[in-house]
Amino acid sequence: DTEVTQTPKHLVMGMTNKKSLKCEQHMGHRAMYWYKQKAKKPPELMFVYSYEKLSINESVPSRFSPECPNSSLLNLHLHALQPEDSALYLCASSQGGGERTDTQYFGPGTRLTVL
């Protein structure tokens, strides 16, 4: 089973709203990722959690706040977003451990629209 789930599938929010994206995996993976993908572009890495600790923050604005409550869950808290933040937000997970075969599996994504 290589399933990563994400909720919600779609989210529309105003610039003053606070919302959260959720991601879950039950594959025993120890690394989890947030990516942002704009239309016709490849995914861009935002954050990496390894063994529940934030290991990479790709200089993402503070209006995006990640959280890893446990090894199966990953949240992305959103506050005061801008219209240009509208995109497909992808969660991924991998076994972790730095092995060269560390394959990332993606969830279905959350389509975010900021009005």
Added chain:
Amino acid sequence: QKEVEQNSGPLSVPEGAIASLNCTYSDRGSQSFFWYRQYSGKSPELIMFIYSNGDKEDGRFTAQLNKASQYVSLLIRDSQPSDSATYLCAVIGQAAGNKLTFGGGTRVLVKP
């Protein structure tokens, strides 16, 4: 020079033909190479990975890796209209801190 480069396409292929996709990378320390398929509006789906020189086959898909020339390719045999999608090449390399670096993707159109 981009770290991972792909021809953006579209690559137009008749149904039943072989689609050949290429990807070049700049980091000689790259260790792992992945092909993802992404349908419009959907998330990337792993097709296969390869980390040794040579060919790796999985059903209608064959990945080919040539580390000396720093390219990896994907062949899709007996192409079907359902193969119409964007194919993303991704590489894990030391220069990028062992992060997954994506190419821009190649759009493939299989025409009946």
